[in-house]
Amino acid sequence: MRLVPFGSLTEDDFTAWRAIRDGDSRWDSPYFTPEYIAAVHAGQPVDVLLGDGFVWPLHKTGSSARPAGSPGADFQGPLLEPGVRFSPRRILTDVGIRCLSFDHLLDGYRDLDPYVEERRTSPVMDVSGGLDGYTKRVTKSGRDKMSEARRLTSKVSRELGPVEFTVEATEGLGRVIAMKREQYASTGAKDHFADQANQDLLYRLHAGNLGVLSTVYAGPHLLAAHFGIRSGEVLHWWFPVYDRKFGTYSPGWILLREMVMAAPRLGINRIDLGRGEDEYKRRAMTGSSTVCIGAVASGPRTTVRRISRAAVTAAKASPLAPQLKAIARRFR
Template identity: 35%
Template sequence: MKIEVVHPKELGEAEVRRWRALQASTPTLANPFLSPEFTLAVGRFRPGARVAVLGDESGIAGFFPHERHTLGIGRPIGAGLTDCQGLVAPPGIELDVRALLRACRLSVWEFDHLLADQTAFAPYHAETRVEPVMDLSEGFTAYAEGARQRAPKTIKTVRYKERKLGREAGEVTYIFSERGTGELHRLMAWKSAQYRRTGRTDRFAESWIVALVEHLHATGTGVLSVLRAGGRPISAHLGLRSGTVMAGWFPAYDMEFSRYSPGMVGHLRMAEAAAGAGITQIAMGRGGREYKDWLKNGEFPIAEGRVARASAAAGLHWVKDAPVRRARSAVLAHPALYARADRVLKTYARLRRHTGDAA
């Protein structure tokens, strides 16, 4: 197999059309994180972004979007922001993965949301788990009925809180695709506050992530949805859309209205509006949050692991990364551990804020 490695901006119209055709021909490849639009956008802001174009006697056989970092350490395109990773190629493509790494000048390629059905990488899975989805293929009415059957008390409570919000704060309205940049920046501010409040790393402290999000929203790949009460923004969500599939990405809400569960209200409104806009699936990202169990009615398998060639860089990477990956995976796989870790992070965040106030 011939392998040519290029920067995303070097892809021509024919390559992009072929990429989209491969996505359209295989349902598991339809996720927006695997779209050419996402890779092209990341390429604008990440100097290490690359695409391996795979060719055979019939022409272009597939694409391998990735990032190359120091010492040849490879990661998925947009690493740290993506909930779906892998080759964009026909199922069962025969591929020497180590030869692929050699062509890409990678000593290691690590992944944490790889499509588990990509057989070329199966020998390198450290573990597999499932990613929840909201399946809207039968329409919102069917989805909502299923949600009521799966979690009747929860859905009833969310609907009650939505009505209460309307009575106490004003008419509840929802816009599925908000084009104003002001609301986008409000969402990022809410999300930054949430990261700090819960002890997580603030992604929007990274200027390239802010620029990437702004670009995706401006080009229409990023869909910003806003829930309002009495005309005031209450919650928002930025997702990515590719065809009939949406990937959940950045949800956040105004903490002043937390008693109304605006995040859950917004998710149900989003499902209804998305179904009306022709979306048949919303991928919610790897688990760890109870609300995803309430909302999901489907799932698909993903894998975590690494491929390495024999090199000093690969050995150093394993020593540094393996213990962290095992600990993270253990926490994500067990709800009790996740809840405990979540409490520890929130306590740490409160202590950090108090220390800052005292200083």
């Protein structure tokens, strides 16, 4: 295998990349497109590990590497032609690193399975057939929320002003980022957009063909918005936000319902909600995929990672977990 700077890839390299992706729906997420990696590379250098029937874009830093776009990329892993096998240990040698970590690796890579430390559910919504098709597949809980969103849309129209949904807005990304940062601050979550590079990536994606900014207004009021990325029939639900002062109207569900209704005219059949345990994902999902956390590491690094991961898992399972989380937020 050879490690090639993204900017040095040839047309033949891109042709091979697209052929592998087009040949298997496993990689139909926009995270596996050359266009997404190009947007990432514009802000942080990407090197691509190439082999026969093998493509894996990576960030290399010192003696370690991680999938390109990590930790923001919700799906990761090499693109492989059918039947291709590889040696993860050999990758360390070929790239010149001691550790290759991943946090959203698609499940099912036989050669990487021994290095998986934890598996997580990544909910999806099958929206083929629009709202009618979706409500036939989702659970009663999800149907109830969609019905509630319909009623609340009418209520919002009466009380705040006519509801207007724009599926591909050209303006407002800065406001969405600001609202997301306020949400991070209010919940104590790590601020993804404290790093200006992460903000810049969204602007590049929005300016290109992948970014999709959607908004719901009631009169002059922005109720909710979402920025995601789209490729073919797949929309990845990435950064949803809503105005907390309108929380009683369930603006997030109003937005999601509008997107499901718009799916047929957009040619979207699936919405990937991404890894997470949010209640709305549990209610809205019609199925799920699995993503993995782990690392290929040399020497004692493997043992250290497994011990650390076991300690974290034990802490989460502890009755003291809520108190530990509260303490951790104070020091962020």
